[in-house]
Amino acid sequence: MDCLVTGGAGFIGSHLVDGLVARGDGVTVVDDISTGRIENLDASLEAGARLVELDIRARDNLLEVAQEAKPEIIFHLAAQIDVRKSVADAAFDASINVGGTANVLDAARATGARRVVFTSTGGAVYGEGEGQKLPLPEDAPIAPMAPYGQSKFAAEGYLGLYERLFGLSSVSLRLGNVYGPRQDPLGEAGVIAIFCGLLRAGESPTVFGDGAQTRDYIYVGDVVEALLAAAGSAISGPVNVGTGRETDVLELVAQLRALGGVNGFEPKLAPPRTGEVQRISIDPSRAARELGWQAKTSLDDGLDLTLASV
Ligand SMILES: NC(=O)c1ccc[n+]([C@@H]2O[C@H](COP(=O)([O-])OP(=O)(O)OC[C@H]3O[C@@H](n4cnc5c(N)ncnc54)[C@H](O)[C@@H]3O)[C@@H](O)[C@H]2O)c1
Known part of the structure; x- marks a missing residue:
């Protein structure tokens, strides 16, 4: 099957491209290499995947690339992912995450793609989970x-709109905090990449606030399986892709300390950061029921694989 992957040189995207290439799909990657890395794709490019360096905001060029690739499925992962940058310049963030998504949907429509699979965020659309019954559906x-x-979330709305208006089949996976090899410290589960680096360097982790903040950490290999299952299904709308479990920062530090077998990986406490969500976890029941998907990698195994890659 021919696929187009936007953001395919990034952390999650490159693992997806590896998975598609491994099952024999033809893959065209569109990525402007702003936060992604070409090295992430070394093996897949060698195996026949194609990389087009392009900003998804360049509508005409994107349509041209899509016309040439004629993808059956478009996986849309390219995004401005830096939460702080989004706060500093909301219009810039929207130009990529909303405007860019509209261009991707137009490209899907123009080339007759069968389905669009979009990566939304379960860690950031629901906001504060404290005071609500977790995990959130x-x-x-x-x-x-x-x-x-x-x-x-606005981009999810456009997927729904294009489905109603043009019959374009799509699904939005609301990912938990994704971690694993090739992870960038900037992303939503950046704390794991940062802590793994510090552990390897023999330095102590800084914990903001009391370290009781929780997240729903999901291993990147499990996310790739969810993306593939979503592409093969016909369901639409939002689908949570997480474990349904909360893990706090101090637990992460303790698990990494045990896995790294080092003494002295003790947290340094710093003042809390404003605007940070205190608690979140997302209920993956719909993914289990309708995609036959569930997370397989325990946090312990996933952290071990991540640490080994640093
Ligand atoms: N990492 C997480 O925990 C997490 C959680 C929820 C959702 N997501 C979503 O998953 C997707 C992938 O995230 P990631 O963690 O792999 O981040 P990433 O930064 O590694 O990947 C994003 C990719 O998009 C590319 N890109 C950015 N702007 C672009 C543009 N204008 N045109 C073309 N390419 C562009 C980057 O170069 C990068 O390769 C994103 O849509 C993100 O919102 C990630």
């Missing part, structure tokens, strides 16, 4: 705490 209130979560 897809119909929980949407209350993002940063322009990033708002722009990803």
Whole structure:
């Protein structure tokens, strides 16, 4: 099957491209290499995947690339992912995450793609989980705490619109905090990449606030399986892709200390950061029921694989 992957040189995208190439799909990657890395794709490019360096905001060029690739499926992962940057310049964030998504949907329509699979965020669209019954299902209130979560939610709306207006089949996977090899410290589960680096360097981790903040950490290999299952299904709308479990920062530090077999990996406490969500986890029941998907990698195994890659 021919696929187009936007953001395919990034952390999650490059693992997806590896998975598609491994099953024999033809893959065209569109990525402007702003946060992605060409090295992430070394093996897949060698095996026949194609990389086009392009900003998804360049509508005409994107349409041209899509016309040439004639993809059956478009996986849309390219995004402005830096929450702080989104707060500093909300319009810039929206230009990529909303405007760029509209261009990708137009490209899908123009080339007759069968389906679009979009990566939204379960860590950022629901906002604060404290005070709510966790894990949150897809119909929980949407209350993002940063322009990033708002722009990803707006993009989900465009997927729904294109389905109603043009019959374009699509699904939005609301990913938990994704971690694993090739992870960038900037992303939503950046804390794991940062801590793994510090552990290897023999330095101590800085923990903001009391370290009781929780996230729903999901291993990148499990996310790739969810993306493939979503492409092969016909379901639409939002689907949570997480474990349904909360892990706090101090637990992460303790697990990494045990896995790294080092003494002295003790947290240095720093003042809390404003605007940070205190608690979140997302209910993956819909993914289990309708995609036959569930997370397979335990946090312990996933952290071990991540640490080994640093
Ligand atoms: N990492 C997480 O925890 C997480 C959680 C929820 C959702 N997501 C979503 O998953 C997707 C992939 O995230 P990631 O963590 O792999 O981040 P990443 O930064 O590694 O990947 C994003 C890719 O998009 C590319 N890109 C950015 N702007 C672009 C543009 N204008 N045109 C073309 N390419 C552009 C980057 O170069 C990069 O390769 C994003 O849509 C993100 O919102 C990630």
